[in-house]
Amino acid sequence: MKHCINPKENVSQLPKEVKEAFLARPLKFSKIQELAEKGLQKLYCSKSCMERMAKKCKAFLQEKGVSIEVQNLKGKPLSLSLEQIMEFNELRKEGLSYRKIAEKIGASKSSLHYLQRYAQRTKLKSNGKVLSPA
Numbered sequence: 001m002k003h004c005i006n007p008k009e010n011v012s013q014l015p016k017e018v019k020e021a022f023l024a025r026p027l028k029f030s031k032i033q034e035l036a037e038k039g040l041q042k043l044y045c046s047k048s049c050m051e052r053m054a055k056k057c058k059a060f061l062q063e064k065g066v067s068i069e070v071q072n073l074k075g076k077p078l079s080l081s082l083e084q085i086m087e088f089n090e091l092r093k094e095g096l097s098y099r100k101i102a103e104k105i106g107a108s109k110s111s112l113h114y115l116q117r118y119a120q121r122t123k124l125k126s127n128g129k130v131l132s133p134a
Contacts, residue, residue, distance in 0.1 A: 002018075002020040002021065002022065002044075003015075003018045003020075003021050003022070003082070004021070004022045004024055005021050005022065005023055005024065005027070005035075006024040006025060007024075007025050007026075007027055007028070007031075011027075011031045011034040011035055011038075012034055014035075014038060015082065016038070016039075018038065018040070019039065019040065019041045019042065020040070020041065020042045020043075020044065021035065021040060021042075021043055021044070022043075022044040022045065022071070023043060023044070023045040023046075023049050023053075024049075025049060025052075026045075026049055026052045026053040026054070026057070027053075027057070029054065029056055029057055029060070032057045032060060032061065033060070035066075036060070036061065036064040036066055040066050041065075041066060041067070042066065042067050042068075042069065043061065043066055043067070043068045043069070044068075044069050044070075044071040045068065045069075045070060045071070046070065046071065046072065047070050047072070050068065050070050079107075079111060080107055080111060080115065084105050084106075084107055085115065087104075087105050088101055088105060088107075088112060088115065091104065091105075092116070098112050098113060098116075
Protein backbone atom coordinates (compact mmCIF):
# COMPACT_ATOMS: atom_id res chain seq x y z
CA MET A 1 0.00 0.00 0.00
CA LYS A 2 1.29 3.48 -0.92
CA HIS A 3 0.81 6.43 1.44
CA CYS A 4 1.60 10.16 1.13
CA ILE A 5 3.55 11.50 4.12
CA ASN A 6 4.02 15.15 5.07
CA PRO A 7 6.29 16.55 7.83
CA LYS A 8 3.40 17.24 10.22
CA GLU A 9 2.06 13.67 10.07
CA ASN A 10 2.62 11.30 12.97
CA VAL A 11 4.63 8.49 11.38
CA SER A 12 4.05 6.09 14.28
CA GLN A 13 0.31 5.99 13.46
CA LEU A 14 0.75 4.76 9.88
CA PRO A 15 -0.89 1.41 9.08
CA LYS A 16 1.42 -1.62 9.25
CA GLU A 17 0.71 -2.59 5.64
CA VAL A 18 2.39 0.58 4.27
CA LYS A 19 5.40 -0.66 2.30
CA GLU A 20 5.71 2.29 -0.08
CA ALA A 21 5.43 5.98 0.73
CA PHE A 22 5.53 9.30 -1.10
CA LEU A 23 7.22 12.22 0.65
CA ALA A 24 5.46 15.53 0.09
CA ARG A 25 8.38 17.35 1.75
CA PRO A 26 11.71 16.22 3.27
CA LEU A 27 11.36 14.66 6.74
CA LYS A 28 13.49 14.92 9.85
CA PHE A 29 15.98 12.13 10.48
CA SER A 30 13.95 10.84 13.45
CA LYS A 31 10.87 10.35 11.25
CA ILE A 32 12.97 8.64 8.58
CA GLN A 33 14.21 6.23 11.27
CA GLU A 34 10.62 5.46 12.34
CA LEU A 35 9.65 4.74 8.73
CA ALA A 36 12.59 2.37 8.25
CA GLU A 37 11.71 0.54 11.48
CA LYS A 38 8.14 0.01 10.23
CA GLY A 39 9.47 -2.04 7.31
CA LEU A 40 9.26 0.53 4.53
CA GLN A 41 10.63 -0.88 1.28
CA LYS A 42 10.37 1.97 -1.22
CA LEU A 43 10.24 5.74 -0.90
CA TYR A 44 9.08 8.11 -3.62
CA CYS A 45 9.66 11.86 -3.69
CA SER A 46 9.81 14.78 -6.10
CA LYS A 47 13.08 16.01 -7.58
CA SER A 48 13.10 19.09 -5.33
CA CYS A 49 12.37 16.99 -2.23
CA MET A 50 15.27 14.68 -3.11
CA GLU A 51 17.61 17.66 -3.48
CA ARG A 52 16.56 19.09 -0.11
CA MET A 53 16.73 15.78 1.78
CA ALA A 54 19.69 15.56 4.15
CA LYS A 55 22.64 13.42 3.06
CA LYS A 56 22.45 11.70 6.44
CA CYS A 57 18.86 10.60 5.69
CA LYS A 58 19.76 9.33 2.21
CA ALA A 59 22.70 7.34 3.55
CA PHE A 60 20.58 5.87 6.36
CA LEU A 61 17.86 4.76 3.92
CA GLN A 62 20.43 3.10 1.64
CA GLU A 63 21.96 1.35 4.65
CA LYS A 64 18.53 0.00 5.66
CA GLY A 65 17.79 -1.20 2.11
CA VAL A 66 15.02 1.31 1.40
CA SER A 67 15.13 2.38 -2.23
CA ILE A 68 14.44 6.03 -3.10
CA GLU A 69 12.84 6.87 -6.43
CA VAL A 70 12.25 10.34 -7.87
CA GLN A 71 8.71 10.63 -9.19
CA ASN A 72 7.01 13.47 -11.01
CA LEU A 73 3.37 13.51 -9.88
CA LYS A 74 1.26 16.54 -10.65
CA GLY A 75 -1.15 18.00 -8.13
CA LYS A 76 -0.92 18.45 -4.41
CA PRO A 77 -1.06 15.50 -2.00
CA LEU A 78 -4.45 14.54 -0.62
CA SER A 79 -5.20 16.09 2.75
CA LEU A 80 -7.64 13.34 3.71
CA SER A 81 -6.70 10.34 5.82
CA LEU A 82 -7.08 6.81 4.50
CA GLU A 83 -10.07 6.25 6.81
CA GLN A 84 -11.81 9.37 5.47
CA ILE A 85 -11.26 8.26 1.88
CA MET A 86 -12.63 4.78 2.57
CA GLU A 87 -15.66 6.25 4.36
CA PHE A 88 -16.20 8.67 1.46
CA ASN A 89 -16.20 5.75 -0.99
CA GLU A 90 -18.80 3.85 1.05
CA LEU A 91 -21.07 6.87 1.55
CA ARG A 92 -20.84 7.84 -2.12
CA LYS A 93 -21.86 4.31 -3.14
CA GLU A 94 -24.89 4.68 -0.84
CA GLY A 95 -25.88 7.76 -2.84
CA LEU A 96 -25.34 10.52 -0.26
CA SER A 97 -24.64 14.05 -1.51
CA TYR A 98 -21.22 15.67 -1.23
CA ARG A 99 -22.58 18.17 1.30
CA LYS A 100 -23.89 15.45 3.64
CA ILE A 101 -20.71 13.39 3.30
CA ALA A 102 -18.56 16.47 4.01
CA GLU A 103 -20.50 17.16 7.22
CA LYS A 104 -20.31 13.52 8.27
CA ILE A 105 -16.56 12.94 7.80
CA GLY A 106 -15.35 16.47 8.58
CA ALA A 107 -13.83 17.33 5.22
CA SER A 108 -14.50 20.21 2.86
CA LYS A 109 -16.90 19.66 0.00
CA SER A 110 -14.32 20.90 -2.51
CA SER A 111 -11.80 18.29 -1.30
CA LEU A 112 -14.36 15.56 -1.90
CA HIS A 113 -15.06 16.88 -5.41
CA TYR A 114 -11.31 16.91 -6.09
CA LEU A 115 -11.00 13.36 -4.79
CA GLN A 116 -13.87 12.14 -6.96
CA ARG A 117 -12.98 13.87 -10.21
CA TYR A 118 -9.39 15.04 -10.43
CA ALA A 119 -7.20 13.08 -8.02
CA GLN A 120 -4.69 10.86 -9.73
CA ARG A 121 -5.80 7.29 -9.30
CA THR A 122 -2.29 6.16 -8.44
CA LYS A 123 -2.15 8.08 -5.16
CA LEU A 124 -3.56 5.35 -2.92
CA LYS A 125 -3.33 1.67 -3.79
CA SER A 126 -3.67 -1.44 -1.68
CA ASN A 127 -2.83 -4.86 -3.12
CA GLY A 128 -3.00 -3.41 -6.62
CA LYS A 129 -6.50 -1.99 -6.11
CA VAL A 130 -7.12 1.75 -6.28
CA LEU A 131 -8.70 3.08 -3.09
CA SER A 132 -9.89 6.41 -4.49
CA PRO A 133 -13.30 6.34 -6.19
CA ALA A 134 -13.56 5.41 -9.85
